[in-house]
Amino acid sequence: MQPTQFYKCLSDETRLRCLLLIKAEQELCVCELMQALDESQPKISRHLAQLRNCELLTDRRQGQWVFYSINPELPPWALNVLTETLNSNPAFIEDDKLRLQKMGDRPERTRLCCI
Amino acid sequence: MQPTQFYKCLSDETRLRCLLLIKAEQELCVCELMQALDESQPKISRHLAQLRNCELLTDRRQGQWVFYSINPELPPWALNVLTETLNSNPAFIEDDKLRLQKMGDRPERTRLCCI
DNA sequence: TTAGTATATATGAAAATTCATATATATAAA
């Protein structure tokens, strides 16, 4: 993970909001992110694709939905940067979290592991 | 300090090399950074101005030289990000450090505080 | 089962915007 490439990913507001929201919520699908950020579908999808290509995110398809989460193989220093940013800037995704909570009919997750 | 603005500053290779090198060396002037990064004067100067405007760096003039250092009022989370990045990616500024060490006639600092 | 339709996501192509760099010039100190 090149530092410059990593920070380029964090330097766009849409991408950073997606990343921090996904980190806070474990995993989110495209339609949830559209609602939370109040942005268009292609815009969200494109930025997620970029974050996946740069290996900051991984995705899994579950039926019609594609869920994105933080890549578990992200280097520790990069994960620490995300953690520090999220913990110290809760206001940055405050509105997004509220819109997400207000969203009805959120897709159900099939848990990857159970009880 | 807006996270997005902060990360935009770190997303350019020239700026990130300047920042991490200044962090490693406490303070550096434009001509030292030119030598260390092997880049043109206006290019270095312009990026330093941007980092100063965004309040990541502060400057002090000492005679003919202007020395740049990390802004002591940088929020702790942002400073932690820089520290983590520097500690975990020593190779990123390795060559720059070597060129700096090879540089003869480096400007003398008047210490801000002594003993 | 199949046909038709709806929903979720991805992507090609173009337009709009932003960013980085080089050149030239200006300012400040010694």
Added chain:
DNA sequence: TTTATATATATGAATTTTCATATATACTAA
């Protein structure tokens, strides 16, 4: 005057956004 640094302008390059469309899965009714 020389050295060190800053800044204005022009230009090319990269990035972001939008629109239109494609693909993949799901649902419903015959």
